[in-house]
Amino acid sequence: MSVVSETCESVNVAIDHRKGPRRRGDALYAAIFEATLAELTAVGYAELKMEHVANRARASKGSLYRRWSSRAELVADAVHHTLPGCCAKPDTGCTREDILGCLRGFANLLNGPSGEAVRGLMAETIRDADLMEVVRTRFIEPGVNLFLDVLRRGAARGEVRATALTTRIASVGPDLLRQYFLVHRSPIPDQVLIEIVDEVIMPLVRL
C-alpha cells in the first residue's frame, strides 16, 4: 500500500478518468480502502461522504455501492483491512506488563487514524443490530480472546487465580478502555491505562 499523499483535507475534485487507466478487482479495492482511511483521517467519520471517497479513490459512487451497501460497511471493511498487526500478543513473562501491553496496543490503534473510524463505526453500530453483530465478531471478541490468553499464561505462571479465567473478567479491560474512548476524546492518556491495570484488573485477577 502506497503512502497516503493527502491527509489534511478532503478532496472533492472530479476529474474525468474515463479515458485514463482503469482498475478493477483487487487494485480497485485497495485504492478504495486507502481513500477511505485517508478521508477518515482528513474529515472524520461523521463528515465522511461516499462521493468524496469515490473521488479520492478515482472511482465512481456506483463502484462503491456495488460493493458495500452503506458507509458503515465500507468503513468496517477498510478498518479491518488495516489491522493485521494490532493483535500482536505481548509475552513479557509478567502478567501486569502483558495486560498493559495489550491495552497500549488497543490505545495506539484508537489514538491513530483508525480511531476515528472506530468511533464512527461504534456510532453506527449502536443504531444497527446487524452491523453490531459484525463489529462484535470482528473487533470485540478477538480483543477479549487476546486478554483471555494473557490471563491463561499468567495462571500457568501462578500469577493469576484460576477462577479469574472468565470471559466476563477478560472483558473488563477492553470494556473500560472502549468506554473511556467513547466518553472522552482521544488521545487516551497512558495514565488511564495504568490506572485500569493497577486499580481494577490486577486486583481482580491476582491470587
Add this chain to the structure above:
Amino acid sequence: MSVVSETCESVNVAIDHRKGPRRRGDALYAAIFEATLAELTAVGYAELKMEHVANRARASKGSLYRRWSSRAELVADAVHHTLPGCCAKPDTGCTREDILGCLRGFANLLNGPSGEAVRGLMAETIRDADLMEVVRTRFIEPGVNLFLDVLRRGAARGEVRATALTTRIASVGPDLLRQYFLVHRSPIPDQVLIEIVDEVIMPLVRL
C-alpha cells in the same frame, strides 16, 4: 403528564391548528417532551424526525428549532426530563444488594422507553464533543457518584476496603453496564447484572 396514547407507530399528519388553542411556555415544553418520547418509543432514535415530533406535539418545526439546535439536544432534554426517580439510592444495609440495586435501576431505565433515547444519544455523543460534555455531566457523572456513595456506606460498615473508594472503581459498574447495553440489544438480562456484581465489583471492593 398525560398517558401517551399512540406508541406503535409514528404520526405525520399535519392538521391546521392555527385557529385552535395555542400553548406556550411550560405547556408547550411538556407537549414536545411527551411527543419526543412517544416518537422514540415508536420508531427509535435513528428514525426520529424533527417534523414528526412537531406534528405529534401539535407544534411547528420553528418552535422546536427555537429551543434546541439539534435533534440530539432535544432528546437529551426530553430524557433528562423524565428521570427524576432513576437516582433512587438503595440502602439495604448490604453492599452487594445496594450495588445490584443501583445496576438494576440503571438497567430498568435502559430497558424502558428511555433506553432507545439513551442509545441514540450515545451515538450522537460519540460524534460531538460538546454534546459529550453535556451527557457526561448530566448522565454519567451522577451515576458514578451514586456508586461512590454506596461504596462509602459500605466502607463505613466495614464491608468495603477504604482504598476502593476511587472514581475509577466506582465507574466500573456503570461502564460495564453501559458497554453491555451498547454492544448488545436490550433488554439487559438480570444475569448479566449479577455477574458484573459477583465476578467483578464485589471481588474488587471487598476487604
Add this chain to the structure above:
DNA sequence: GTGCCATCGGAACGCCACGTGCTCTAGTCT
C-alpha cells in the same frame, strides 16, 4: 489480432430530511 462482455467512471436524477425564511394568528402584557 479481433470481437465480446463484464465492469468501470461520470453525470444526472428523484428523494428525503434539514434548517430557515415568511405570513398569519393567538395569547399576553400594559
Add this chain to the structure above:
DNA sequence: AGACTAGAGCACGTGGCGTTCCGATGGCAC
C-alpha cells in the same frame, strides 16, 4: 384597546443519499 411576543403552517434552498443510464475500457476467448 393596542402593542408585542411567540406559535402554526408553509414554502424554499441545500446537501447527501442511492440509483440509473451511458459511453468507455480492459481482460478474455478464440
